[in-house]
Amino acid sequence: MAAIVQVRPITDIPPDRCTSANPRNAQFYQNPYPFYAERHADRDGFFWTDYGHWCFAGFxxxxxxxxxxxxxxxxxxxxxxxxxxxxxPKAHTRDFDKAELHSLLNLEPPDHTRLRTLVNRAFVSRQVERLRPRIAELAHELIDGFETHREVDLISAFAAPLPAIVIAELIGVPRDMAPQLLEWSNRMVRMYMFGVSEETERDANAAAIAFIGYLKSLMADRRRAPQEDLLSHMLANAGTEQTLSDDEIVSTAILLLNAGHEATVHTTGNGVKAILESGLSPARLFADQAQTAATVEECLRFDAPLHMFTRYALENMELDHGIVLQKGDVIGLLLGAANRDPKRFTAPDAxxxxxxxxxxxxFGAGIHFCIGAPLARIELQEAMRVLFERLPALSLSEAPEYADVFHFHGLKRLMVAW
Incomplete structure (x- = not known):
């Protein structure tokens, strides 16, 4: 899931089309929205000099x-x-690259179509809707574990474990492995950081080695004794037109386990923060299922969990407003900025x-629209509804801080009291 980067130096960009903002600067990643507001005032598209490629901020x-x-x-x-x-490829990221090789996030048709068709049936709305009672049950169970503490880091105690357990159970990973999955995932997604160090690369590779080894041992168990889970389903297609190789199954499982909780963790934390800072009554925000769904959508819009998605130009082209690209050039799509576009939303910063x-x-759009979006929405709806139902006096007990991973926009921790 590492971000793709611009290779060819792009020069001769008009100065008024260029801008700079260091993604590792705390002042920026704690609040990138003023930067986005300035980009909305620019002409369509701007050249982000720190990344060395063109970016787009309009919805x-x-x-x-x-x-x-x-x-x-x-x-x-x-x-x-x-x-x-x-x-x-770098020798010291060989195993990380292997885990990414067949990732749905990176593939294009026809391989993308084949893998997505096989996996998609587990994530369509009518399938994941059946998980709603289980998700609510998990939310209550997690709150039972810390309710008497009167103060807690909501990220580690609630936002992170809930989606990790849900996606683990769906794929067929034992629940008690959820903390280990989180640890491997957190180390791997640091590859999204701007200016990744070799130390981070080596650590992500070590996490990938452990992740791959675990999944292969679990796959061997499922071959001996299939169960009613997604891993068994992927293995069961051996010998058919939809046959997946072991490497494809591993890449798919890692993507689902990593991406299957990452966005939900960040949206839960960012959303609770937004609700508490807004002063709005949680009883109104979660009054019924329709309003609960609307509240979650506003959380996703207001403080998105993923802020940049990069793509390659597959051919030479000229976009609108004089932007010339060569095959292999990178563009950055700024989801967090698009969601605050004043041309699309009234009072976008409210x-x-x-x-x-x-x-x-x-959740993106097009063929790479997030396959887990229906599940993520139900997780967010049930987690937040149950949280504010159980702890109506919830409040921030210290100022929240975002983690230094610009692409994934989420809090390091969220200390709350009640």
Whole structure:
């Protein structure tokens, strides 16, 4: 899940189209929204000098480019490394790269279509809706574990374990492995950081080695004794037109386990923070299922869990407003900025769960629209509803801080009291 990066130096950009903001600067990643507001005032598209590629912040731009088939998440099916100057893989990230090789997040058709078709049936709305009672049950169970403490870090005690347990159970990983999955996942997603160090790369690779080894041992168990879970389902297709290789199954399982909880963790934390800071009555925000769903959508829009999604240009082209791209160039789609576009939303910087139009791009669009979005929405609805029902006097007990991982926008911790 590492971010793709621009290789070819792009020069001769008009100065008024360039801007700089260091993604590792705490002042920026704690609150990138003033930067986004300035970009909305620019002409369409801007050149982010720190990344060395063009970025897009408008809602319509981002939504359209997500669906533009001239862009993709992989490039080597269209060009050689030599042609676009892409360096050879690093030896010390070999296992991390192996885990990513067949990831749905990175594949393009026809491989993407084949894998997504097989996995999608487990995540369609009518299937995941059946999990709603189980998710509510888990929320109550987690709150039972800390309710008497009167203060807790809501990220580690509630937001992180709930989706990890849900996706683990869905795939077929024992519940008691959820903390270990979180630890491996957290180490791997640090590869999304801007300016990743070799130490981080090696640590992510070590996490990938352990993750792959565990999944392969679990796959061997499922071959001997299949169960009613997604891992058994993927293995059961051996010898059919939808056969998946072991490496494809491993990549798919790791993606689902990593991405299957990451967005939910961050949206839960960011959303609770937004609700508590808004002063709005939780009783109104979760008055019924329709309002609960609307509140969750506003949480997703207001403070998105993923702020940048990068894609390759699959051919030479010229976009609107004089932006010229060569095959292999990277563009950045700024989801967090698109969700605050004043051309799309009235009072975009206001947290308003009662707004009539709160459609957002937090789960992407096009063929890479998040496969787990229906499950994530139900997790968020039930987790937040139960949380504020059980702890109506919830309040912040210290100022929240975001983690230094710009692409994944989430809190380091969320200390609350009641």
């Amino acid at each position: 319509d731009q981002v939504n359209r480019l997500f669906r533009d088939k001239r862009f993709g998440r992989e490039i080597l099916h269209r060009a050689s490394r030599q042609e676009i100057g892409l360096p050879e 947290f308003d769960p009662f707004r009539e139009n709160n459609q957002n791009v937090s």
